[in-house]
Amino acid sequence: MATPSTKLIKLGLALLTASKALADPLPEQPEWRSNEPLNPGFETGNLQGWQVVHGNAFGDRSVTDLVSYWGGPFHQDQKHFILGTAQAGESAVGELKSGLFRARSSLSFLIGGGYDPDNLYVGLVRDRDGQLLLKQTGTDDEALIRIVWDTKKWAGQKVHIVVHDNSTKESWGHINFDDLRLGDDALGNGRGLTFQTIGQANQPPAHRGQPACSLYAKDPLRPQYHYTQYQGWINDPAGLVQWKGRHHLFSQFYPDAPFWGPMHWSHAESTDAVHWRELPVALTPKAAGPGDDSGRFTGSAMVHGDELHLVLTDYVDTRAHPDAVQENVIVASSRDGVNFTLSPRNPVIPAPPAGAPAFFRDPKVFHDPTDNSWKLVIGASNGAQGQVRLYRSQDPFSWSHVGVMYTGDESTDALWECPNFFPVDDKWVLFYGSKGVGIYETGTYNGSVFVSEKRGLVDAGPASYAMQWYKDESGRNLAISWMANWPTSKWPSRANGWAGQQSITRELFLRADGGLGSRPIAELDSLAAGPTKRLGPLRVGNKAVTIGNTNTARLKLTIDLRATSASAFTLSLFQSRAEATLLTYNTSNQTLTLDTTNAGYGQAGKWEAVLAKPADNKLTLDIFLDRSVLEVFVGDGTVMSATVWPRYQESRSISVVGEQGTVVLSAASVTPLGSSWC
Ligand SMILES: *[C@@H]1O[C@H](CO)[C@@H](O)[C@H](O)[C@H]1NC(C)=O
Ligand SMILES: *[C@@H]1O[C@H](CO)[C@@H](O)[C@H](O)[C@H]1NC(C)=O
Ligand SMILES: *[C@@H]1O[C@H](CO)[C@@H](O)[C@H](O)[C@H]1NC(C)=O
Numbered sequence: 141m142a143t144p145s146t147k148l149i150k151l152g153l154a155l156l157t158a159s160k161a162l163a164d165p166l167p168e169q170p171e172w173r174s175n176e177p178l179n180p181g182f183e184t185g186n187l188q189g190w191q192v193v194h195g196n197a198f199g200d201r202s203v204t205d206l207v208s209y210w211g212g213p214f215h216q217d218q219k220h221f222i223l224g225t226a227q228a229g230e231s232a233v234g235e236l237k238s239g240l241f242r243a244r245s246s247l248s249f250l251i252g253g254g255y256d257p258d259n260l261y262v263g264l265v266r267d268r269d270g271q272l273l274l275k276q277t278g279t280d281d282e283a284l285i286r287i288v289w290d291t292k293k294w295a296g297q298k299v300h301i302v303v304h305d306n307s308t309k310e311s312w313g314h315i316n317f318d319d320l321r322l323g324d325d326a327l328g329n330g331r332g333l334t335f336q337t338i339g340q341a342n343q344p345p346a347h348r349g350q351p352a353c354s355l356y357a358k359d360p361l362r363p364q365y366h367y368t369q370y371q372g373w374i375n376d377p378a379g380l381v382q383w384k385g386r387h388h389l390f391s392q393f394y395p396d397a398p399f400w401g402p403m404h405w406s407h408a409e410s411t412d413a414v415h416w417r418e419l420p421v422a423l424t425p426k427a428a429g430p431g432d433d434s435g436r437f438t439g440s441a442m443v444h445g446d447e448l449h450l451v452l453t454d455y456v457d458t459r460a461h462p463d464a465v466q467e468n469v470i471v472a473s474s475r476d477g478v479n480f481t482l483s484p485r486n487p488v489i490p491a492p493p494a495g496a497p498a499f500f501r502d503p504k505v506f507h508d509p510t511d512n513s514w515k516l517v518i519g520a521s522n523g524a525q526g527q528v529r530l531y532r533s534q535d536p537f538s539w540s541h542v543g544v545m546y547t548g549d550e551s552t553d554a555l556w557e558c559p560n561f562f563p564v565d566d567k568w569v570l571f572y573g574s575k576g577v578g579i580y581e582t583g584t585y586n587g588s589v590f591v592s593e594k595r596g597l598v599d600a601g602p603a604s605y606a607m608q609w610y611k612d613e614s615g616r617n618l619a620i621s622w623m624a625n626w627p628t629s630k631w632p633s634r635a636n637g638w639a640g641q642q643s644i645t646r647e648l649f650l651r652a653d654g655g656l657g658s659r660p661i662a663e664l665d666s667l668a669a670g671p672t673k674r675l676g677p678l679r680v681g682n683k684a685v686t687i688g689n690t691n692t693a694r695l696k697l698t699i700d701l702r703a704t705s706a707s708a709f710t711l712s713l714f715q716s717r718a719e720a721t722l723l724t725y726n727t728s729n730q731t732l733t734l735d736t737t738n739a740g741y742g743q744a745g746k747w748e749a750v751l752a753k754p755a756d757n758k759l760t761l762d763i764f765l766d767r768s769v770l771e772v773f774v775g776d777g778t779v780m781s782a783t784v785w786p787r788y789q790e791s792r793s794i795s796v797v798g799e800q801g802t803v804v805l806s807a808a809s810v811t812p813l814g815s816s817w818c
């Protein structure tokens with residue numbers, strides 16, 4: 141194993157060379173030192189040992205010791221790193237080259253900056269023939285993440301690293317770099333912590349059709365029982381329905397990059413809403429060229445006659461089609477639930493009502509018992525406030541405008557997306573996306589107008605947007621949400637070629653206080669992949685007690701608040717000596733805080749939810765851990781979702797600790813969970 145001093149020794153050599161270089165021009169790298177790259181982490185404060193091959197993107201001003209930027213810390217190693225904008229701005233181009241060294245079994249480095257596989261990358265080049273052996277682009281994030289390469293094939297050969305910037309873009313046109321490591325040093329920090337094996341070079345191409353679950357298992361960042369695409373981008377879940385026994389999950393999908401692009405609909409089906417089988421892409425955008433982002437936006441399913449219909453937004457990019465209506469409603473239909481054909485009657489709603497803004501999206505069909513008709517709600521705006529408009533029909537094709545069902549106030553955005561509307565018990569529930577979060581309102585409805593009585597967050601965590609509801613064949617109100625949102629700037633999985641995951645299937649219900657609650661569906665029990673470890677009753681004081689060591693599991697806790705004397709207790713998840721995600725409950729004000737400040741890569745922050753005081757004084761937490769995904773369900777119906785990206789393989793421990801007293805867990809259990817794909 142590497143020792144912490146290895147890098148310091150290398151640094152010492154580099155410093156010696158640096159002071160000598162003040163007097164002499166940089167000498168040819170002597171053969172005896174070519175096994176090691178010089179100045180691998182730029183700790184000399186300059187480009188000593190590196191060579192500017194061409195261009196003006198890189199120079200001594202590229203080496204910086206800045207620690208943070210507008211979006212958080214850079215996460216460099218030690219003090220210095222290469223910030224791609226520091227020398228000559230975003231649009232400058234150029235290439236930086238390390239000294240020669242001999243490849244060993246592994247190589248790793250830190251990368252940040254723009255995503256552009258052709259023009260922005262760190263590359264490994266063989267000296268003999270100049271062949272580019274491996275390359276990795278950025279993720280459109282300034283913060284550095286570690287890429288680990290298996291270089292056994294080239295071990296012993298003379299190679300060098302290039303930092304290549306041929307992007308003239310004014311936004312994300314640069315690349316950041318730090319801390320080149322070789323051999324055992326490349327695999328861990330030398331203090332018992334092993335880097336996650338991240339990088340596009342570790343993602344084998346998928347075979348046609350369903351990617352093997354072994355490919356899903358191999359990626360340390362990839363959730364195993366949350367829906368993801370093997371490569372590419374997904375956002376809103378759409379078209380959710382149970383039809384002829386099968387649950388259908390479509391997703392907004394862009395296959396060519398881990399970024400939003402012309403929208404397709406990916407498609408998966410399931411018999412239990414837990415285990416998914418990938419089906420062919422259901423909808424593709426009209427042939428669009430560069431500069432045309434037209435695509436098939438979010439919509440919903442409608443079972444009518446013997447067919448499954450998708451009622452959705454057709455989005456037309458008016459940059460490419462200046463005279464077109466930006467958003468209208470179309471239908472695609474299927475007899476077999478696999479092959480969807482666009483209706484010859486499209487568009488079924490050709491434009492927003494006269495005089496209304498062009499923003500008009502995400503039709504969600506529901507059956508309305510108040511007049512026994514099909515209705516749809518659609519996200520709209522009056523220019524200043526978000527709105528939901530209502531349409532009525534007896535079939536999928538002949539919608540007439542009922543009117544504005546509901547208008548928001550100044551506390552939400554002027555544009556609302558993804559509205560859903562349905563009855564639960566004696567109330568109606570409306571939820572929609574605004575300001576990058578899901579907001580619900582519960583109240584009453586008379587067939588044309590909704591009156592709100594209560595408002596709250598669909599999910600109190602940072603990773604939930606565009607939730608879609610559906611009623612299953614047994615009458616339950618189910619929902620799946622996109623586990624991300626637009627304001628989030630950090631997507632480390634882009635380094636592995638994918639972005640976005642869907643939540644587990646949730647059941648919605650009305651809470652005791654009239655708000656909207658969520659709980660995991662019962663079928664999730666079928667994910668158990670081993671025996672449940674049961675602990676408790678457990679009394680924990682200010683010395684942390686470990687209750688598990690896993691990052692793919694379900695953790696259930698019952699806390700006896702009456703017997704608990706602690707002022708707060710904290711659950712550490714995805715924990716190692718270096719990092720952890722913290723979930724703290726303050727017993728005096730019933731606040732649950734999720735803290736990802738020191739969780740690893742990704743979005744750092746704190747999110748709070750005030751919980752209902754349980755009548756029986758038993759606080760229950762039902763927590764789903766899935767490698768980079770966290771979903772916390774509280775007994776009162778509160779849910780907090782987050783994505784978490786630990787840096788080290790050892791960050792899997794689960795522990796609990798009390799503060800100023802004892803926390804009493806009357807029960808605790810950890811169940812290992814398997815995959816939705818095997
Ligand atoms: C850099 O980009 C220019 C313009 O797109 C292109 O012509 C050139 O071939 C690129 N050079 C390299 C080395 O990729
Ligand atoms: C899909 O459906 C259309 C219309 O029913 C039909 O023409 C086409 O052959 C079908 N394609 C497949 C692959 O089944
Ligand atoms: C529903 O309520 C609104 C607002 O009070 C009213 O204008 C409308 O006529 C009512 N519709 C029905 C069908 O009762």
Ligand SMILES: *[C@@H]1O[C@H](CO)[C@@H](O)[C@H](O)[C@H]1NC(C)=O
Pocket residue numbers: 707708726727728729799
């Ligand atoms: C818990 O909340 C109370 C009341 O707001 C506050 O005084 C206390 O400092 C909090 N405890 C912790 C550990 O944050």
Ligand SMILES: *[C@@H]1O[C@H](CO)[C@@H](O)[C@H](O)[C@H]1NC(C)=O
Pocket residue numbers: 726729731733
């Ligand atoms: C409750 O406690 C949390 C965590 O200690 C704290 O951040 C929050 O401000 C407190 N809320 C109130 C209303 O005191």
